[in-house]
Amino acid sequence: MTAPDRHRFADADRGAVYRAIHQRRDVRHFRTDPVDDALVYRVLAAAHRAPSVGFMQPWTFTVIRSPQTRARVHGLYLRERQAAACFYDEPRRGEFLALKLEGILEAPVNICVTCDPTRGGTHVLGRNSQPETDVYSTCCAVQNLWLAARAEGLGVGWVSILKTGELREMLGIPPHVIPVAYLCLGWPEQLRTRPMLEEAGWRERLSMTGVVRLERWDGGPEAGSAAAAAVAAAEAEIAGFEAAPEPR
């Protein structure tokens, strides 16, 4: 009889995976140093290894290096940012406008990740009940890319303040293809210990006990229960991987 946990990684390797997850950051401040194609394609190879419903692999990765295109996308961003600012009152508006929310021009590489819902033909296994799982698969690819980039020492920033229709037109994306993520990729000026929005006092990290439920969406763990203690212990435990020194 083989042990159930025989596929478990060795402790050091397990730690490396948790550290990539833990130290991944949404980066907005980039150095302008170039990023080799080999490195770009390596993180895309990681993205291409994402799970996908019915193995449809609906993603396409458009790699943009052209300064002209990036300048045009940056123009879209500026307008959206101005529009978004209208929804805040002072002092929140000032705080919002002070945040750096993209690195479109500084990061040498931009990547538009799209989802083609027709990739798998007319009927895709597992998409009968939940058609949007094609987009979900594409998001898993983004997260793979992000973690691979972290391991490579690269920074990634997801720019969500862009209108998909405008991106579609600018990049020649057909009407049926969905722009899911617009990413900036480059060498980070720094990798923060905490998310920028937390550091800036914009919003706090939620306690894990608040996002874990037992048996039902409206179930425990009740504060002070053994389950709540176990949840808190797990959070502290993987935080330990973060504290590990840089291994170089």
Place this chain on the structure above:
Amino acid sequence: MTAPDRHRFADADRGAVYRAIHQRRDVRHFRTDPVDDALVYRVLAAAHRAPSVGFMQPWTFTVIRSPQTRARVHGLYLRERQAAACFYDEPRRGEFLALKLEGILEAPVNICVTCDPTRGGTHVLGRNSQPETDVYSTCCAVQNLWLAARAEGLGVGWVSILKTGELREMLGIPPHVIPVAYLCLGWPEQLRTRPMLEEAGWRERLSMTGVVRLERWDGGPEAGSAAAAAVAAAEAEIAGFEAAPEPR
């Protein structure tokens, strides 16, 4: 002047991250051995470290161990599977029905991952232009969970053949909350080298050259070009991490 790649992981750690990405599988065949709470919460702690638009952290993880609830969800699955089979003609229908597409009853833990679009209040930074980024963030959490599970030697299977409305009712999920993923978690009977659907001849893995585009969605890399060669080289390179022996 510091080196741009100073945050890069050491080679062994970088390899561990790529190996988790590469060896992650969608598992449908589980052993019934129990999975400790500590382990469940550890992979959930990894999920909770996902990126989220405006740092809204919209996810909730409902951990289901009750055999009664799992039996009811399994009932939903069986009906959906029968309905999905109607869309295939023979011999594809027989192939479809022969595939094992879930492990709801065997896996000791099921996890329903939901997205609460109201989590961040009425206006969430970065969600003005793309409201669906809350669900995208939740998918990134799923992928974190999946990779952490791989490092722990656990298997995860995403059951997408379920109706979200029925899940909502069964698990007491409010109408505004979106069930994004229903996952089975347990010890895998085996971890396949290739995806099950590829092994079963259902669908092939796409070549990376087909999913990478340059500058525009309809741009290269042209077959035989230097870029196409670089893309193929990157794919072969990270595949090398897969071939590394199990480290225990």
